[in-house]
Amino acid sequence: MPAADAIMIREAAAGYGRRAILDGLSLVVPEGSVTALLGRNGAGKSTLFRLLLGLLPRRRGEVFVLGLDPARAALAVKERTGFVPETPDLNPRFRVRDAIALVRGLRRRRWDDAEERRLAAVFDLPPRARIGALSKGMKAKLSLLLALAPRPDLLLLDEPASGLDPVVRREVLSALVDEIAREGRTVLMASHRMDDVERLADRVVFLDGGRIVREGPVEDVRAEAGNLEGVFVSLLAPPKETVSCEA
Amino acid sequence: MRSLIAKEWRENRALILGLLLLAPLASLAFKALAPGWAWRGLESTGVLLPGLLGLCTLAIAADLVGGDAGSGRIRFLAALPVRPATIWAAKVAFLVLSATLYLGWCLAVEVAIFHLAGRSPAVLFAPGAAANDWLLLVIAAGGAATLFWSTLLDRGLAAAVAGAGTVAAIGFCLQMASKAGLDFSPGSGNLAPVAFVTVAALLAGSFLAFTRGRIHLGSRLRRALLATGAFLLVAAPPVAFAGHAVLRYRSIGPSDPDVSLQIFEASPHDAWLVVYAQRREKGPFGVTGPFAFFAVRTTDGLVREIPPTCRAPEFPGPGKVVLHRPESVPGEGREMLLRVVYDLDRGAIESTRPVVRPEVPPVRYGPHLVRFKRPMAVVSLDGTVQAALDIDRVPMPITAPWGLLAGWWTKGGMHYEVVALDGGETITLPALPFLLPDRRDGFAWRIEHEEETATVLRFRLDGSPGESVLSGHIDGLRTSPDGRFSIVVVDGRAHLLRADADEPEEIAGADLPGRATGVHWAEHRPCALLVSRDRAFRVTVGPDACAVECVSIAAGTDICRRGLFDGERFVVCDEARGTLDCHDLDGRVRRLLPAP
Amino acid sequence: MELTVDPGAPRCVSEQIVAGVRLAVASGRARPGERLPSVRSLARTLLVNPNTVARAYRDLTRDGVLATRLGDGVFVAPGAVPVCRRASLAAVREAVRAAVRTGLDAGLSPEAVEDLVRECLSKEGAPCHAGR
Numbered sequence: 001m002p003a004a005d006a007i008m009i010r011e012a013a014a015g016y017g018r019r020a021i022l023d024g025l026s027l028v029v030p031e032g033s034v035t036a037l038l039g040r041n042g043a044g045k046s047t048l049f050r051l052l053l054g055l056l057p058r059r060r061g062e063v064f065v066l067g068l069d070p071a072r073a074a075l076a077v078k079e080r081t082g083f084v085p086e087t088p089d090l091n092p093r094f095r096v097r098d099a100i101a102l103v104r105g106l107r108r109r110r111w112d113d114a115e116e117r118r119l120a121a122v123f124d125l126p127p128r129a130r131i132g133a134l135s136k137g138m139k140a141k142l143s144l145l146l147a148l149a150p151r152p153d154l155l156l157l158d159e160p161a162s163g164l165d166p167v168v169r170r171e172v173l174s175a176l177v178d179e180i181a182r183e184g185r186t187v188l189m190a191s192h193r194m195d196d197v198e199r200l201a202d203r204v205v206f207l208d209g210g211r212i213v214r215e216g217p218v219e220d221v222r223a224e225a226g227n228l229e230g231v232f233v234s235l236l237a238p239p240k241e242t243v244s245c246e247a
Numbered sequence: 248m249r250s251l252i253a254k255e256w257r258e259n260r261a262l263i264l265g266l267l268l269l270a271p272l273a274s275l276a277f278k279a280l281a282p283g284w285a286w287r288g289l290e291s292t293g294v295l296l297p298g299l300l301g302l303c304t305l306a307i308a309a310d311l312v313g314g315d316a317g318s319g320r321i322r323f324l325a326a327l328p329v330r331p332a333t334i335w336a337a338k339v340a341f342l343v344l345s346a347t348l349y350l351g352w353c354l355a356v357e358v359a360i361f362h363l364a365g366r367s368p369a370v371l372f373a374p375g376a377a378a379n380d381w382l383l384l385v386i387a388a389g390g391a392a393t394l395f396w397s398t399l400l401d402r403g404l405a406a407a408v409a410g411a412g413t414v415a416a417i418g419f420c421l422q423m424a425s426k427a428g429l430d431f432s433p434g435s436g437n438l439a440p441v442a443f444v445t446v447a448a449l450l451a452g453s454f455l456a457f458t459r460g461r462i463h464l465g466s467r468l469r470r471a472l473l474a475t476g477a478f479l480l481v482a483a484p485p486v487a488f489a490g491h492a493v494l495r496y497r498s499i500g501p502s503d504p505d506v507s508l509q510i511f512e513a514s515p516h517d518a519w520l521v522v523y524a525q526r527r528e529k530g531p532f533g534v535t536g537p538f539a540f541f542a543v544r545t546t547d548g549l550v551r552e553i554p555p556t557c558r559a560p561e562f563p564g565p566g567k568v569v570l571h572r573p574e575s576v577p578g579e580g581r582e583m584l585l586r587v588v589y590d591l592d593r594g595a596i597e598s599t600r601p602v603v604r605p606e607v608p609p610v611r612y613g614p615h616l617v618r619f620k621r622p623m624a625v626v627s628l629d630g631t632v633q634a635a636l637d638i639d640r641v642p643m644p645i646t647a648p649w650g651l652l653a654g655w656w657t658k659g660g661m662h663y664e665v666v667a668l669d670g671g672e673t674i675t676l677p678a679l680p681f682l683l684p685d686r687r688d689g690f691a692w693r694i695e696h697e698e699e700t701a702t703v704l705r706f707r708l709d710g711s712p713g714e715s716v717l718s719g720h721i722d723g724l725r726t727s728p729d730g731r732f733s734i735v736v737v738d739g740r741a742h743l744l745r746a747d748a749d750e751p752e753e754i755a756g757a758d759l760p761g762r763a764t765g766v767h768w769a770e771h772r773p774c775a776l777l778v779s780r781d782r783a784f785r786v787t788v789g790p791d792a793c794a795v796e797c798v799s800i801a802a803g804t805d806i807c808r809r810g811l812f813d814g815e816r817f818v819v820c821d822e823a824r825g826t827l828d829c830h831d832l833d834g835r836v837r838r839l840l841p842a843p
Numbered sequence: 844m845e846l847t848v849d850p851g852a853p854r855c856v857s858e859q860i861v862a863g864v865r866l867a868v869a870s871g872r873a874r875p876g877e878r879l880p881s882v883r884s885l886a887r888t889l890l891v892n893p894n895t896v897a898r899a900y901r902d903l904t905r906d907g908v909l910a911t912r913l914g915d916g917v918f919v920a921p922g923a924v925p926v927c928r929r930a931s932l933a934a935v936r937e938a939v940r941a942a943v944r945t946g947l948d949a950g951l952s953p954e955a956v957e958d959l960v961r962e963c964l965s966k967e968g969a970p971c972h973a974g975r
Contacts, residue, residue, distance in 0.1 A: 016464065034892055055325050055463060078328035085326070089319035091258060098257055105250020106329045173890045181883045181893045198850035199891045219855045227851045 005064070006031045006154050006186035007052065012061030013210075014051045020059065021047040023210035029188055029203075034180055036197040036218075037190040038228070039207035040236055045190040046086065048207070049156050052188075053078060066153055079110065082147030086158040088139055092132025096125050096142060100149075107150040116149040123171060137168030144175060155179065157189035161196055169196075176200060194229040204228065208236050251329070251337030252344075258314065259307055263345060266303050270353045273299060274360055286364075291357050291371055296350065297382040303349045304342070304386050305410060308393035310403035311338045312453070316462050317401030325463040335457045339450070342390060381433040384442035389414045391449035395478070398453040398460075399471055417445060429493065430533025437532045440485075448482035489531060496530035499539035501550040501842035506825040508840060510811050510818065511540070515771035516565035518545045519591055520811065520818060521553070522827060522840065542568060542591050543839050545816045545829045550842045551594050554587055566592040571602075649687055682726065682733055684708070685747040692733070692744055694724070703735060703744070703751065716751055717742060723764030727773060732788055734775055736764045741777060741786070743793055756795035757784040767812040774814045776800075785814075785832065799834035845872075848889050856891050860899035862934065868908060868919055869927035879909065879917045906930075 007029035015021040021044040029035045039045050050056040051063060054070030054077060063070060070077045090099050100120075104111050120127070123141040131139065140160070147155065160176070161169045173196065179185055180200065191197050197204065197218075204221050206214040214221065214235055218228070225231045256263075277295050278286065312335075315321040324334055354371070361368035393410030400406050421431040421441065431437050455477035456462075460470035499506055506524040513520050525538040540560075542551045556570035563569055570587045588597045682692045690705040693713055701721040706713030723736035733744040734754070739761030741754040757777055764779035773788040776798075783800040786793050800817065810819040817830045818839070827840035846863040848856050867873040879885070882900060886893035900917055903909040908927060910920040920926075939960075946956040 017466075034894075053326055055322075057461075075328050075330060078326065083326045085322070089321075089323040091318075091320055094257060098254075102250050102254050103327065105253070106327050170890065174887055177886050177890060177893065178883075181886060195850045198856060199848075199889075202892060202894060219857070222855065226853050229851065 004031050005029065006033075006066060007188065008062070008064040009051075010062045012051065012063050013059040014047060014056050015059070016047075016056075021210060022051065025061070025207075025211045027205060027212055027215075029186060031186050032184060033202045034187040034189070034200050035203045035205055036201035037188060037205050037207060038192075038197065038232055038236075039190070043207045044210055045207060046158055049083065049085075049158055049190070052156065053081065053083060079107070079150075080153040081156060082150060082152035082154070083156045084140075084143045084147045084158060084160055086162070088143040090131045090139070090142075092130065094131050095127065096129050096131060096134070097127040099131060099142065100127075100146065103146045104149070110150040110152075112149055112151050115151065116145065119145045119148060119175065122175065137164045140164055140172060141168065141175075144172060148175065148179060153184065153186065155185060155187045155189075157187065157191075159191055160189060161191070161193055173199065194227065194232065198222070198228055206232070206235055248333060248337055248340075251334055252341050255311070255338060255341040259310075259341075259345075262306060263349075266299075266306065266349060267352060269302075270299055270349075270356045271360065274353075274356060278360070278364075286361075286366060293379045293382070296353050296357070297379065297386060299353050300346060300350050300383075301386045301389060304346045304390040305393050305407045307342055307345055308390045308410065309397055309407040311342060311394055312397040312457060312462075313401040313403050313406055316398075316465075322463045331458040332454070335454055339394070342394065346386075346390065378434060381438050384438050385414060385418075388417065388442050388445045388449075391446040391453075395449040395453045395474065398456045398462075399467070399474055413449075417441070424532075428534045428536055429531075435533055440489075444482055444485045448478045451481040452476075452478035492531045493534055496526065496534060497537040499524050499526065499537055501541055501552065501840060504825060504841045506539075506841075507822050508820050508825050508827055509822055510820045510827075512560050512562070513770045513811055513813060514562040514565070514568070516562055518813065518816070519543070519562070519566075519568065520545060521560045521568060522820070524825070524840070527823075527825065540570075541840065542589075543827065544591075545813065545818055545839065548829070548837055548839050548842070550840065551591055553589050553591075554596070556587075557584075563588070566590060567597070574601075649685075650683075682730060682744055682746045689747070690749050694721070694735075696721075701737075703737075705749070720761075722759065722762060722779070723766045723777070725766035725768055725775070727768040727775070728770055732768075732773060732775075734766045734768075734777070734786065736766065736777070736779075741784075743786075743788065752793070754786055754793050754795060757786065758782070759784075765810075767810055767817065769812045769814040772814045774812070776812045776817055778817075783832075798832035800830050800832070801834055801836045846885070846889060848891060850891075857895045857899040857902070860885075860889070860891075860896060861902055864899070864903055865908060865927040865930050865934075868923050869931040871924075873919050875919045875921045875923055877919050878915075879919065881916055 005028050007027060009025055009027040012025045013020055013023045015023075025048070037045050037048065047056065051058055052065050052070060054074035058071065065077045066080050068077050094102075100116065104116070123138075123145060125138065125142055125145065129138075131142070134142070144160070157176075161172050164172065176187070177200070180187060187200075189197075189200070201218050203216065204218050205212055214231075221231055222228045225234050274291075274295060315324065325331075357371055358368040361371070389410055392413035393406050396409035396413070397403070397406040400409070421438075425431055429437070431441070452474035456470040456474035460466065460473050462470065503524070505527055507527045509523045509525075511521040511523045520543045522541045522543055523538060524541060526535070529535050530537075538555070540553045540555055542553050543549070553568065554570055554572060557573055558571040561569040568589050568591060570589060572585045572587055573582050574585050575582050584602045586600045586602045588599075589595070590597045684690055688707060688709070691708055693704045693706060695702050695704060699720055700718060702715045703717040704713030705716055717735065717737050719738040721735060721737055722739065723741075724733070726733040731746045735742050735744060735751070736759060739759050741757045741759060741764075742751040743754055744751050759777065759779045759782060762780055764777055767776040767778070769775065775786045775788070777784045777786060778800055783798045785796045785798050787796075810817050812818075815832065817832070819828045819830060820826075821828075825841070826838065829837045829839050831837070846860065846867070848859045848863075850856060852859065854862070864873070864879070868875075873879070879900075880888065882893050882896045886896045889896070900909060900911075904911060904917075904920075906926060907920055908923045909917050911917050943956055946959065947953070951959070
């Protein structure tokens with residue numbers, strides 16, 4: 001397995017109970033790339049993230065994250081990975097500084113205090129505010145801070161800017177651009193915002209039916225239908241009945 | 248780890264502050280409502296403190312895992328580089344820490360309240376308070392059980408209820424075990440191992456369900472299976488071991504060395520003995536009382552385990568023994584007696600028949616079978632009542648041709664009476680309850696002791712004073728079981744007293760060294776063994792004279808030890824050491840029990 | 844130098860950056876020798892992947908529009924203006940052709956189209972004089 005791949009999945013299958021959400025999935029995410037994971041709602045993007053973090057057992061196939069098997073070396077994988085889930089599950093009664101203290105305590109080894117302070121200032125997070133009282137945008141920024149401060153090698157983002165107002169969105173994208181600018185970072189982001197994907201991604205990967213149906217560099221793929229949105233719709237929309245007009 | 252404990256603290260802060268506030272309020276309310284005994288100290292340490300501590304433990308444990316699992320926070324933790332085992336350990340550490348500190352707080356509050364009220368807080372630390380230590384075990388078990396259920400259910404209240412229910416269920420099981428003789432009372436110290444195993448098993452179940460149960464995915468079945476599996480895996484071996492130990496204690500086999508033995512009864516027909524064996528010491532968990540009955544054949548050492556009997560066994564014939572077993576009559580609430588005939592040769596029960604249980608077993612007297620009743624009456628087989636006596640007489644198996652002997656207990660000891668069958672006359676005897684004369688006007692015997700010497704007196708039943716026949720230092724004295732003969736060893740010389748003779752006869756040929764002599768009569772034969780120091784003689788009493796034979800008994804025989812002589816062998820039972828040895832009259836010793 | 848990108852447009856982002864820089868140089872808004880924002884800074888401003896900016900800069904450097912001075916950043920190359928104008932010319936030509944085509948397709952006469960062009964020219968004036 002070449003060391004240049006941040007993520008390497010071969011013919012993996014995973015699911016909950018009887019259902020197999022992912023089946024025969026093969027994916028390669030090169031190190032240092034920003035890869036966008038596109039797919040319909042319920043296609044399995046979140047399941048894929050869980051699989052990468054070792055939170056879901058895989059039924060078949062091989063998975064390597066940063067050269068490690070998440071089923072065996074889950075702790076090592078999580079140390080080097082930052083994950084921003086779609087909805088952060090933080091205790092609403094905690095204050096912002098409590099949540100940061102908790103994650104900092106658990107990720108002590110790689111935590112960068114300076115980076116934490118910088119992000120807290122850039123994001124303008126009020127340390128004493130209760131998480132339950134924060135706006136969606138603030139929560140998203142906090143989530144991002146918690147994932148970025150330990151300087152992860154691999155960043156997994158599940159809908160990082162969905163539902164955010166334009167100002168917060170700019171802040172989030174700005175932080176991501178900074179992150180991408182750093183050497184050696186790999187980003188895998190799932191998003192529905194084609195704009196954001198066009199801006200940030202190098203490569204794009206389409207997930208449908210539990211497997212990857214199209215992947216490639218952004219410029220090449222988007223050219224197939226003008227832009228990524230066109231490709232998304234043409235690739236993943238269900239076949240429509242053709243309506244013919246009787247003259 | 249520290250940040251995880253801090254997290255738990257932050258999540259439970261409101262609850263803990265509430266509990267801290269509750270302590271003084273509850274204490275004051277307690278003292279206001281029951282001023283009589285709330286100040287006595289033991290009530291604090293017995294009711295208030297355990298109550299508060301139990302509440303604290305259950306309240307914290309109830310939501311410890313369920314709070315995270317039910318709200319999705321567990322998913323957040325699952326994505327962080329921390330082992331599930333560490334998260335679990337932090338939760339348990341927090342629980343233990345909080346409970347311990349809370350106990351300290353409650354105690355401090357009590358001391359302060361006592362102080363402020365002007366009373367001495369020393370009563371809280373009185374020796375009796377320590378007797379409530381077992382409550383700490385119950386609380387620990389409750390906490391572990393609640394944690395266990397919190398790991399399976401995501402609802403806090405349900406977990407607390409289930410936890411309390413689990414402890415109650417265990418208490419019920421212990422109560423059932425107590426009925427079987429095990430001692431699980433609070434002060435017995437047997438609760439500690441139970442609590443230890445319980446807590447360990449519940450924690451193991453919670454641990455396995457938490458770390459392997461994929462809680463962040465919500466799979467409840469998997470959690471439940473893992474938790475139950477771990478619980479059984481940890482709890483089953485100690486329970487099985489303990490159960491096995493108790494069962495082993497309760498079953499007594501012929502080779503078991505940890506018993507005390509007693510010879511119960513010997514068969515008049517053959518060489519069978521019935522021996523009663525009982526465990527010398529208490530068993531595991533204070534269980535007591537197992538006993539067993541064995542039939543031992545002294546000729547070859549064959550041992551049979553026989554069913555227990557509630558009365559002295561009878562021997563109807565060679566190779567058979569009759570045992571009695573009580574059984575409750577279904578539906579009638581009374582007990583009946585079963586007569587079990589056991590075949591000793593085959594080693595099996597031959598028959599079981601119910602008997603109508605008489606108050607007192609009848610006594611065979613000549614051609615009559617006499618039954619003593621309350622009020623006591625002497626009834627012949629033909630139904631005629633011969634005499635009526637007062638209650639509380641105990642029939643003696645010894646009779647004279649002209650009357651029956653009955654005895655009764657008072658403070659001074661046992662007294663005897665002879666009931667003359669014709670006419671119902673009773674004569675109180677100040678005599679030995681045996682060697683009754685054949686004729687009403689014959690001689691009866693009495694021994695009086697005075698310091699070192701004793702005197703054998705004979706007297707008539709008409710009340711005249713007795714005359715001394717023998718006097719000196721008595722080395723040994725024993726009467727035969729049928730009460731017809733007595734051997735008295737005075738100053739080294741053996742004399743035979745007969746019931747139907749007027750004079751004692753010296754037993755020639757038995758030179759005894761003038762030291763303590765054991766006289767052992769055979770159970771069913773007119774034959775006695777005299778053992779003194781390193782000498783032994785077998786005396787067979789004939790109608791006119793005695794035959795004396797010098798025999799050899801193994802050295803070391805304690806002549807005062809209880810033994811049983813059947814004419815051919817002397818069986819010695821060492822009750823304390825639990826051994827039954829057969830001494831043959833040629834000097835050989837064979838160990839019968841514990842069976843080799 | 845003002846640059847904007849439209850992620851959904853048919854032209855990919857790096858091409859849009861290239862075109863934008865060319866336009867800026869051609870119109871004189873960016874003079875030769877002027878330092879351009881660093882890859883990182885421009886990426887932050889435009890909110891695009893720095894690699895995309897880097898690729899655009901590489902293409903521009905290859906075309907001779909930009910020059911890198913090691914350790915010092917990216918600058919507008921001395922002979923950039925005519926290059927950009929040529930490229931811009933090609934782009935403008937294409938834009939005018941498309942507009943003329945549209946007008947003719949809509950039914951306007953060539954004279955009407957020419958009048959239209961003059962009208963616009965006079966209205967717009969010459970806001971940005973070609974730089975020396």
